[in-house]
Amino acid sequence: MADALVSYLPFVSEYWLHIATVIVGFALFRVLKNALVTTTTKNSKKTRVGCQLDSYDLSLISEDLSEHDLVAAQDASNGEDNSPQILYKSVQYTAEETVSRAAKFYSAINRRRTLRHFSARPVPLAAIHSVIKAAGTAPSGAHMQPWTFVVVQDADMKSQIRAIVEAEEEINYRQRMGDRWVHDLKDLNVNWVKPYLEIAPYLILVFEQVHGVTKDGLKQTHYYSRISVSIACGILLAALQEAGLCTVTSTPLNAGPAIRRLVQRPTNEKLMLLLPVGYPAEDATVPNLTRKALDEIMILI
Ligand SMILES: Cc1cc2nc3c(=O)[nH]c(=O)nc-3n(C[C@H](O)[C@H](O)[C@H](O)COP(=O)(O)O)c2cc1C
Structure with missing residues (x-):
């Protein structure tokens, strides 16, 4: 052999x-x-089990995934659903109630407008707590809840934020935005002067946590953080409207890093929206805009 x-x-x-x-x-x-x-x-400590990541496109989940993050994501995709299940207390409406409630919500949210004229009338902080708690109910990729809402009520801090925004906005309007963008904004009657940043009782700064940081200092992947924060902002706007408050949905172009440093947020957080919040001024006016009709935005297949 x-x-x-x-x-x-x-x-x-x-x-x-x-x-x-x-x-x-x-x-x-x-x-x-x-x-x-x-x-x-x-080591990453955070629980990533209980989510089905098979359907997540890894190239889209974060703008700056490192190799370590990808390993973590793929590992999470194999995770078992270990989270304990609880009974979902559903409310069952009749078909008529469903139609009526949906129509009622539309009617209320259809009154939402971007307001650029605020009253200085104080807003109870309890209302701000509730609208932010409402925003925090948003769904998020793998339930990472990648948002931080910084509420500024301090007058001096609001002035400093206004100064940063106006300085950058003037450069934006004069140099960065280009003729077409400035022309598209003409009917909205907006420019770089923003007194409402000091008049509105609160400024809500919405930060996207581009990634998390574990207690051990490791980078924690946040899946679809931009989309998750955008959904939270939508809920926040609806909650403000329901409370009779108004805001300007604004993206402070190029002012983000300076504002982030001013309010002492870490570098993994990126300023997404700056929302002045208050009651509308009594003589507030809004541009006469129309919204697209249903048949322009919905296709039934
Ligand atoms: C992502 C985003 C950024 C915006 N940025 C600004 C802004 O910087 N300044 C401003 O005055 N309005 C801003 N707006 C508000 C829009 O101009 C406004 O939503 C649009 O004209 C429609 O008006 P409405 O909100 O009253 O329906 C922004 C809105 C969105 C969604």
Whole structure:
């Protein structure tokens, strides 16, 4: 038998020790690699199980994924749903009630307008707590809740924010935006002077946590953070409208980093929206805009 092996497989018989070493070495490498990935995931502390990530397009989940993040994401995609299940207390409406409630909500939200003229009338802080809690109910990729709402009520801080925004906006309007953008804004009667940033009782600064940071200082992937924060902002706007408050949905172009430093938020947070919040001024006016009709925005297939 041994002679037959030698004659048929001379290479194996001569180098069997080397071959065995390579096989054992490879097996050891696989075991160590698996152990390392498991430890990294455990270190991240945050619970990523309980979410189905198979449908997540990894190229879209974050703008700056590192290799470590991708490992974490793929690992999470294999996670079992370990979160305890609780009964969902559903409210069942009749078909008529459903139609009526949907129409009522539309009627209320259709009154929402971007208001650029605020009253200085104080707004109870309890109302701000509720609208932000409402925003915090938004769905988010893998339930990472990648948002921070900084509420500024301090007059001096509001003045500093106004100064930063107006300085940047003047450059935006004069140099960065270009003729077409400035022309498109003509009917809205907006420019870089924004007194409402000091008049409105509150400024809500909405920060997107581009990624999280674990207690151990590791980078925690936030899946679809921009989309998640945008949904939270939509709910926030609806909640403000319901409370009789108004806002200007504004994206302070180029002012984000300076404002982030001013309010001392960490570098993993990016300013997405600046929302002055208050009651409308009694003589407030709005541009006479129309909204697209249903048949222009909905296709039934
Ligand atoms: C992403 C985003 C950014 C906006 N940025 C500004 C802004 O910087 N300044 C401003 O006065 N309005 C801003 N707006 C408000 C729009 O001009 C306003 O929503 C639009 O004209 C429609 O008016 P309405 O909100 O009254 O329906 C912004 C709105 C959105 C959604």
